[in-house]
Amino acid sequence: MIKKDKTYSEIKLKYHIKAKKKIRYDLQCSSCKKRNITLGSRCIDRKGKINYFCEDCTIYFYKQDNKFRTLKAAASRRRRIFDVAYLFEEILMDKYTKNKNYNSVNDLSGEEFQRFLNTAHDLYNTLFTKEEKVALEEVIEQKDIEKKISKKLKGIEF
Ligand SMILES: [Zn+2]
Secondary structure, three states: OOOEOOOOOOOOOOOOOOOOOOOOOOOOOOOOOOOOOOEEEEEEOOOOOEEEEEHHHHHHHHHHHOOEOOHHHHHHHHHHHHHHHHHHHHHHHHHHHHHOOOOOHHHOOHHHHHHHHHHHHHHHHHHOOHHHHHHHHHOOOHHHHHHHHHHHHOOOOO
């Protein structure tokens, strides 16, 4: 079986908008049993219990499930899932601040910012099918990803 070993360049983000809330509990990884982990993923088992996994274990599972040859290749590909979505938010944010005549992202109130994130999240899921997201994540050059996103956003009032 062919194993994937392509590594993806890191997406450079301007604002580092992260919708992910920091979880402050003492979480234990269900796989390696490490405590106080940074949450990598979670899943609900058949009994309805939530299992939490640390980042290292999450990347390991991702590598196995998707037949990557190295952890590095798996990590870089998995990173893309999040970073391409963040990149979408940033491009949308530029459009939004321009429309509102704001000088920067700092001009948004906390409430407006949260509203923006929610809308951006919905819009990303509306504009791109699952297959289109995968295709976008697989694009090598960041500027080509940006071009594809901008093209989708053309004509959308925000
Ligand atoms: Zn673990």
